[in-house]
Each structure stands twice: as structure tokens, then as C-alpha cells.
Amino acid sequence: MFLALPSWAQAATSLQFLGAARTVGGSACLLETGKSKILIDFGLFMSTEDRLRNNLLPFDPSSIDYVLLTHAHSDHGGRIPLLYKNGFRGKVVGIGATKALTRLIMGASLDYPDREAGALFGSQDVAAMMNNFMSLSYDRKVDLLPDVAVRFRNAGHILGSAMIEIWCKDGDQTIKIVFTGDMGNTSIPLLKVPFDVRDGDYVIVEATYGATQRIRNETPQFGKEIRNTLQTGGSVLIPAFTLDRTQKVLFMLGRLKREGIIPEQTPVYADSGMARRITRIYARYAGHFHPEARKLTDGGQDLFRFPGFHDVSGVEALRAHDQGMPAIYVTSSGMLDHGNAPQHLEKMIEEPQNLLAIVGWQAPGSLGSRLLAGERRVRIPVRREGKGGVGADSVEKDVKMRIMQFDLFSNHADACQMLNWLAGFGKTKQVFVVHGDKENTINMARIIDRNLGFKAVAPELNDRIILSADLQYRNLKAGAIPCAGLGGSENMKGTMDF
Ligand SMILES: [Zn+2]
Numbered sequence: 001m002f003l004a005l006p007s008w009a010q011a012a013t014s015l016q017f018l019g020a021a022r023t024v025g026g027s028a029c030l031l032e033t034g035k036s037k038i039l040i041d042f043g044l045f046m047s048t049e050d051r052l053r054n055n056l057l058p059f060d061p062s063s064i065d066y067v068l069l070t071h072a073h074s075d076h077g078g079r080i081p082l083l084y085k086n087g088f089r090g091k092v093v094g095i096g097a098t099k100a101l102t103r104l105i106m107g108a109s110l111d112y113p114d115r116e117a118g119a120l121f122g123s124q125d126v127a128a129m130m131n132n133f134m135s136l137s138y139d140r141k142v143d144l145l146p147d148v149a150v151r152f153r154n155a156g157h158i159l160g161s162a163m164i165e166i167w168c169k170d171g172d173q174t175i176k177i178v179f180t181g182d183m184g185n186t187s188i189p190l191l192k193v194p195f196d197v198r199d200g201d202y203v204i205v206e207a208t209y210g211a212t213q214r215i216r217n218e219t220p221q222f223g224k225e226i227r228n229t230l231q232t233g234g235s236v237l238i239p240a241f242t243l244d245r246t247q248k249v250l251f252m253l254g255r256l257k258r259e260g261i262i263p264e265q266t267p268v269y270a271d272s273g274m275a276r277r278i279t280r281i282y283a284r285y286a287g288h289f290h291p292e293a294r295k296l297t298d299g300g301q302d303l304f305r306f307p308g309f310h311d312v313s314g315v316e317a318l319r320a321h322d323q324g325m326p327a328i329y330v331t332s333s334g335m336l337d338h339g340n341a342p343q344h345l346e347k348m349i350e351e352p353q354n355l356l357a358i359v360g361w362q363a364p365g366s367l368g369s370r371l372l373a374g375e376r377r378v379r380i381p382v383r384r385e386g387k388g389g390v391g392a393d394s395v396e397k398d399v400k401m402r403i404m405q406f407d408l409f410s411n412h413a414d415a416c417q418m419l420n421w422l423a424g425f426g427k428t429k430q431v432f433v434v435h436g437d438k439e440n441t442i443n444m445a446r447i448i449d450r451n452l453g454f455k456a457v458a459p460e461l462n463d464r465i466i467l468s469a470d471l472q473y474r475n476l477k478a479g480a481i482p483c484a485g486l487g488g489s490e491n492m493k494g495t496m497d498f
Pocket of ligand 1: 071
């Protein structure tokens with residue numbers, strides 16, 4: 001529904017939250033100046049109750065000048081082809097690695113007709129998006145329109161992920177808006193850490209984890225648990241999302257081998273065709289790597305291949321179980337519901353010496369979440385090859401293998417890291433908290449206000465906020481030291497007021 005706004009509001013600079021408002025999915029923000037209209041992300045709503053929103057376009061797509069894309073996850077860019085289907089003819093702007101990943105992921109999602117995206121738009125709309133994709137480099141300020149300039153900064157979330165700084169003219173003044181997009185955590189030294197932006201009038205931050213401290217340095221424990229499992233003759237199953245999680249797991253396994261924590265000869269089977277293609281893209285962008293990873297690539301090391309590494313798929317990977325040798329299997333899906341992971345689980349679940357290492361978020365109701373909740377008998381969806389081809393089937397099994405969860409692979413900043421990053425600003429006019437559920441976004445806004453002294457709110461879906469260069473700044477609270485260390489700190493409770 002279009003509301004008639006008073007003429008002063010039509011000419012004003014405004015920001016409208018069209019998704020990821022008090023929810024995680026459907027990231028989308030509409031920035032309007034008196035002359036230009038820009039979307040920041042246009043992603044898929046993921047949850048069952050929000051999915052019906054995917055077809056809604058509460059604006060005329062042909063009136064949009066640009067779409068700025070923070071990164072390749074489909075909850076941020078998955079609906080962009082729908083804009084082209086409905087008359088958008090402008091460009092999508094993102095980092096080059098985001099373009100490469102988006103092309104791969106968008107093409108693949110069309111291969112699955114049951115996916116939501118397949119029904120929303122066709123391959124010609126994806127092609128239109130890719131043909132109009134304008135690649136940017138990090139850290140270069142670009143004048144996009146007469147009244148709008150942008151600069152992409154590394155967000156350290158997945159390869160190519162960016163925070164976006166936007167300057168827009170508001171009369172004879174300038175307003176600077178900063179979007180964090182999804183901000184990475186700093187526990188795995190594969191990608192560069194998030195860039196320290198130091199100034200902005202309005203800041204839009206993510207709150208996937210809300211006001212919780214999540215990330216601890218579990219690297220030693222992760223290595224120890226894998227080593228112990230292998231030493232007792234057990235094998236390890238690591239279900240991992242194909243984008244970013246698989247690459248970080250392989251990077252860490254290579255590092256544990258180099259450090260002698262797990263034996264060099266232990267076979268590691270990477271069983272996912274999609275993950276393999278994504279890993280190849282990661283390997284092409286060493287310039288985006290963390291200095292520690294960069295040192296290795298500069299020395300000729302392949303970060304994702306190491307002694308004992310086997311890049312095999314399907315039947316061949318499953319056959320490895322018959323060799324009776326302790327091994328590590330890295331495979332999708334990350335929640336064990338589809339892909340090749342269930343086939344491996346079927347072979348491993350009844351052996352108490354085996355370890356299931358959960359390294360990603362598990363949606364409520366997924367097989368992974370039920371295993372984590374301690375269910376003792378589960379139904380596993382498996383594929384069977386018969387005369388008529390591959391068919392779906394399921395088997396019921398007792399759960400005897402050990403199950404552990406490791407948070408260190410999470411690729412979102414926790415509250416501590418986000419507050420430290422925001423404290424670098426010194427002053428802001430207003431902070432908006434998005435990309436988290438209702439409780440997390442409201443709590444995060446509250447702790448930003450309380451600890452930093454910045455005005456912070458959790459906007460609701462479709463809220464439109466008028467931005468003004470004349471609005472008073474709020475200065476950083478004197479003596480604010482929100483967290484003692486990045487990425488979570490044991491001292492946090494003493495210094496941060498929840
Ligand atoms: Zn993301």
C-alpha cells in the first residue's frame with residue numbers, strides 16, 4: 001500500500017525497513033533521497049510464517065536506481081531477480097567475490113524446483129541480475145548518483161561480505177549512513193576481520209545473536225575432541241553448510257594437521273560438489289584473507305588441501321567407511337536433513353566411539369537440532385539407488401555416537417564484538433538494530449543505549465524513518481569500555497551492563 005506523504009516528507013531523506021525487522025530473514029532497506037532510490041539488500045524471507053512475503057513488492061521496482069548487495073547469502077540477495085522480473089533495469093553493486101558466489105548459488109537454486117526461489121522467478125531473471133552486476137573493490141569511494149556516494153568495507157562474515165558506507169546529500173548538508181550487513185566474528189583467522197568504521201550519522205547493525213555472548217575461543221577444545229575420537233578408533237562427522245562453513249572447517253583441519261594435533265595421515269573426506277565449487281572461488285580471492293592465512297598462501301600453501309585430504313563425492317566417500325579406519329567426513333547439509341550428510345550419519349550413528357561435531361546453527365525441527373536435544377532414536381532421510389534410479393527413503397536408528405556443538409565456526413559477531421565496534425564511532429545520531437528476532441533486536445538496542453549512550457531502536461517491518469542532518473548527535477558515554485576483548489571475553493560480565 002502506498003501512503004500519501006506530506007510534501008516535506010517526500011523530499012526528505014528516509015530509510016524504510018522492508019525486511020529483517022525483528023526477524024532474521026528478508027534483509028531489505030529502501031533509502032530515498034529527494035532524487036534517488038536505493039535498495040540495500042533484497043533477500044528471501046526464510047521462516048515458514050514470513051515466506052508469503054517473498055512475493056510482495058511494496059514499491060515500484062522500475063523506480064529504483066541501484067541495489068547495493070552486502071553479501072552472497074540468499075537472505076540478503078535472493079529476491080533481487082524478482083526486481084528484474086518486475087521492471088527494475090538498474091545495476092546491482094557488490095564486491096567481485098560476491099558476484100562469483102551469487103552466480104554459482106543462484107544458478108544452483110534454480111536446479112531445485114521445490115525451492116521457494118524457483119517459483120518466484122526464472123533463469124532469465126537471474127541472468128538479468130548477473131548481466132547487470134557491477135563489481136566494486138573494497139575501500140574505494142564511488143559516486144553512484146549526483147547525490148549519493150558509497151564505499152564498501154570488509155565485513156569478515158563470508159568471502160566478499162561488506163559493510164556499506166553511504167553519503168547522501170540532504171539539501172546543502174550530507175548525511176552518512178553505515179550498514180554493517182552481517183558482521184563476522186574473529187575466531188577463525190581465514191578472512192580479514194571486520195573493518196573499523198569510525199564515523200556515521202545513522203548506523204544499522206545486525207543482531208543475529210542479540211545481547212548474548214556466544215563466541216569463545218574453542219579452537220583447542222575442537223582439536224582435542226577430534227584427536228581423542230581418532231585415538232579411540234572413532235571417526236568424526238562434521239555436517240557443514242557449503243558456503244563459508246565448509247571452507248572454514250577445512251582450513252581449521254589443515255591447521256590442526258600442520259600443528260600435529262591430529263595425525264597427518266588421517267583421511268579427511270570432503271563430500272559435497274557444491275562446497276567444492278565454492279572452495280574454488282574462495283581460493284581465487286587470497287587478497288581477502290586474514291594475514292595469518294595470507295602468510296600460508298604466499299608461501300605456496302593451499303589452505304583447503306593437505307595431506308590425507310580426499311575430494312570425493314557420494315558413493316566413493318561412503319565406501320571409505322568400509323575401510324574401518326578412523327577418518328573425518330565433512331559434508332552437507334549443515335543440519336543433516338538432505339545432501340550426503342544423512343548417508344554418512346546412517347553409517348556412523350550406532351558406534352559410541354564416533355563423534356558428530358555440529359558447527360552451525362540448527363533450525364528448530366531439523367535432524368541436527370533433534371540430535372542436539374538428546375533424542376535417543378531418530379529417523380534419518382537417506383537416498384537409495386535402485387533400478388528406477390535414486391529414490392528417497394528413511395531409516396530409524398539408535399543414537400549412540402557422541403554429539404558436540406562448537407560455536408567457534410559461527411560467522412556472526414556476538415554482542416561484545418558489536419559493542420566494541422560501535423564504540424569506535426564516538427558519536428551517532430541514531431542506531432537501528434535489525435537482523436535478529438524481536439527479543440534479540442530489542443535487547444540489543446537497550447544494551448547499546450545503556451552501555452554506549454547512543455540512541456538505539458529496533459524498527460518494525462515497513463517502518464519509514466526520516467533522516468535529518470540537523471538531528472542532535474549523542475556522544476559515546478564517558479568511560480564506556482563495553483568489552484575487554486574482541487569475540488567474547490571472560491571479563492565481559494564485569495564491564496558490560498546487560
Ligand atoms: Zn549472511
